[in-house]
Amino acid sequence: MPRRLLLILCLLVPITAAAQSFAPAGWDAGLPLAEVPDLNPDPTIVEVNLTAKLADVEVSPGKRVHAWTYNGAIPGPLIKTRVGDRLIVHFKNELKEPSTVHWHGIRLPIEMDGVPGISQPEVQQGESFTYDFIVRDAGLYWYHPHVMSAAQVGFGLYGGLLVEDPNDGVGVADQVTLVLSDIGFDNKGVLEPADSGGSAGMVFGREGDYVLVNGRTDPVLRARPGAPQRWRIANMAKSRFFYLDLEGQPFTVIGADGGLQEYSVTTDILLVTPGERVDVIVAPKGKAGTPLTLRAMLYNRGYGSVQYRAVEDIMTVEFTDQPPITAAPVKVSRPLPVPTAEGATPVDVVLTLPPMENSKSEFRVNGVPFWKAKPFLAKLGETQLWIVNNESEWDHPFHLHGFFFQVIDDKGQPVRPLAWKDTVNVPMKTTVRLLVTFDERPGEWMFHCHILDHADGGLMGTVLVGPVAPTGHVHPKPPPR
Ligand SMILES: [Cu+2]
Structure with a gap:
């Protein structure tokens, strides 16, 4: 097509707060997320049933896994709420093993945090527990068990919790939630054991062979050339890092774990480590018949993560033959409090992996693994500066329950x-x-590495936010490894 004609065909479309949809019909049908009915007629209350149970799930054509699921699906259903809503979740455990539900990133009361032995008892087979809290902050969050986390998350127990702000001003109508994860199973559909590879498997952080986007290998997303799409991305893998590249096309990052960020920034490559979320705008350029591939590039998070490994294709973006759109770049801002470390209480958090003893390895925080640790202490309202010094030769995505933090530089x-x-x-x-x-x-709030094998291998701790009477709680023994 002559260039001039192409230019004439291009539509210059202003992107305004009154968001207009440009995506073709069925654009995200290849990436469906299970839904869960809201049982409560009150528009400010979302009330759902969530059942942990075994189910056969097809993650790739002809490839089925006997998985652990919420409501029979991988991922579990996307729970949709609006900021300020009350969320009530009736959780039932139909697994043989005990479980709980932790609400990753949500600022909620400790009784709802889903940590067994600290915030609630384990939910045994056949038992139920009702979670009930207000979602205070817009953003994409997620839920998963906090019992044998590496095993239970790795076997399929995770799902998204989207807290939307209808007035967020982003102005992009075409939005999709992308749950990134992986799972390992054999040709009979039997899950790879959670202790595979022994202590070395724990230290590496076990990754499943099937890399999933919304529970499928290499799904297809359709796009009108140049039209902006909002991708809400969460990494729910138990160990795998996602270092995303869309054949060099830019991602405009507008938000992080706890909602929109101060201003948007553009990047060609996007690192999403386990537990993290990013909110990005992409306006993929291309033409019908020449799809783009979203790839996971190699990222060095420790020995074995780049050696003998290949870049992986994880999603295909196919273009329609509609005329391309030239959209103004999306710019989003949010005034956030500028933090100051002045007056904050410094807290040293040193992460180590000492040499193996008796052919076993353990990660330690300030010299001790979780099962020997005493809680850190904090006063109500106190601001602390946690200086997390990773002396090990492995990356650690560091997660704190119940509170947001801001990252401070060395000055x-x-x-x-x-x-x-x-x-x-x-x-x-x-x-x-x-x-x-x-x-x-x-x-008593947990912090831990979100490589869940590392967490189970000792890299966890708690902070006791007072006034709280000492619980006399005894940390659980290390899992068999
Ligand atoms: Cu780690």
Whole structure:
């Protein structure tokens, strides 16, 4: 087609707050997420049933896995709420093993945090537990068990919780939630054991052979050339990092774990570590018949993560033959408080992996694994500067329950753009500083590496936010490895 004609055909479409949909019909039908009915007629209450049970799930044509699921699907259903809603979840456990539901990133009361032995008893087979809390902050969050986490998440127990703000001003109508994960199983559909590879498997962080987007291998998303799409991405894999490349086309990052960030930034490659979420705008350019591939590039998170490994295709973007759109770049801003580390209580958090003893490895925080650790202490309302020093030769996505934090540089200044985070990668042999204010919610809150094999291998701890009477709680023994 002559270039001039192409230019004439191009539509210059202003993107305004009154969002207009450009995506072709059925554009996201290849990436469906299970839904769950809202049982409550009150428009400000979302009330759902969530059942943990075994189910056969097809993740790739002809490839079925006997998985652990919420409501029979991988991922579990996407729970949709609006900011300020009350969410009631009637959880039932139909698995033989005990379980719980933890609400990753949500600022909720400790009784709803889903950690067995700390915030609630384990939910045994046949038992139920009702979670009931207000979703205070817009953003994409997620849920998963906090019992044998590496096993249960790895076997398929995870799902998204989308808290939408109808007035967020992003102005992009075509939105899709992308749940990134993986799963390992054999040709009979039997799950790879959670202890495969023994201590070395724990140290590496086990990855499944099937890389999934919304529970499918290499699904297809359709796009009108140049039209903006909003991708809400969450990494729910138990260990796998996703280092995303869309054949060099830009991602405009507008938000992080806890909603929109201070201002948008553009990048050609996007790292999403386990537990993290990113909110991005993509306006893929191309033409019908020449699809783009979203790829997971190699990222060095420790020995074995780049050696003998290949780039993986994880999703295909196909173009319609509609005329391309030239859209103004999406710019989103959100005023966030500029934090200061002045006056914050410094807290050293040193992560180590000592040499093996008796052919076993354990990760340690300040010299001890989780099962020997005493809680950190914080006063209600206290601001602390956590200096997380990773002395090991493995990256650790560091996650704090119940509170957002902001990342501070080594001069005490906030990293820009400002963003609320609940999970941040601490690369090997580096130090990351987090500023956190423990607000009005007392309790014993967990922090841990979100490579869940590392968490089970000792890299966990708790912070006791007072005033709380000492619970006398005894940390669980290490899992058999
Ligand atoms: Cu780790």
